[in-house]
Amino acid sequence: MLDLSGTPVWCVGGGEMAAAKVGPMIDAGAQVTLISPEVHELLQERVAEIIPREYQTGDIKPSNQPALVVAASDVREVNAQVKADADALGLWCLRIDQAGDMSLPARVPVDDLTVAVATGVPALTARLSAHLAHDIDPKWAEAAEVLRELRRDVDVRKALSALPQSERAANWRLTVDAALDGENDRFALLRILTGLEY
Incomplete structure (x- = not known):
């Protein structure tokens, strides 16, 4: 789970597999630069930049500041070169044609x-x-929504910081159980979580 908002991602290859891999990254806010002579229609208007040619060693360099490289060419040798170039620069590389140092679930x-x-x-x-x-039962999403709000609340965090770690952990387990059992009243959950009256 990476926060890719505004993050530069370079992708070599513009076919269907590239679209499948970088599409969700674009949805997450990544700024994708694509190097490929052909670009899948699902990527045409969505990438930040298209370099319409074959990949060349040196395209990916520190001055481009990519956080992640995707090797999604239909040619294994090209993917191998992209991976080698990314490795030489110490960059994460997702290679679609074989297992590597990272994968996307x-x-x-x-x-x-x-x-x-x-x-x-x-x-x-x-x-x-x-x-x-x-x-997946909808109760999980409902619980996630209400519990996420509690976790982000500054006053809740302050109240929890006064408790010993073991008590905080126990209170979170009880609060999660209550939310999964259908309790969605914020104040009831706050009482379970912090032990305070609201």
């Missing part, structure tokens, strides 16, 4: 809740993701 979004799935076998991951998308 499948995402199962349910409202504001996201479940990530990875199995090491793409076909199994896709099948499990589809299964989970139908079987």
Whole structure:
């Protein structure tokens, strides 16, 4: 789970697999530069910049300040070179044609809740993701929404900081249980979480 808002990402390759990998990054706010002579229609208007040619060693360099490189060419040798170039610069590289030093899990979004799935076998991951998308009870997303608000609340954090760590952890478990049991009254959850009356 990375915050890619405004983050420079360089992608080599503009086909269907590139669209599948960088599309969610663009949705998350990444600024994608694409190097490819052909660009999938799903990426045409969405990337920050298109360099319409084949990849050349030296395209990715520190002055471009990429945080992440995606090797998504249809040519294995090109992907290998992109990976080698990224490694030489100490950059994370997602290589789509083989396992590498990073991978992207499948995402199962349910409202504001996201479940990530990875199995090491793409076909199994896709099948499990589809299964989970139908079987996740909406109560999980509802609980996530109300609990996230509590966690971000400055006054709640201040009240919790006065408690010993073991008590904080126990109170969070009780609060999560209550939210999953359908308790969505903010003040009731605050009383469980902090032990204070509201």
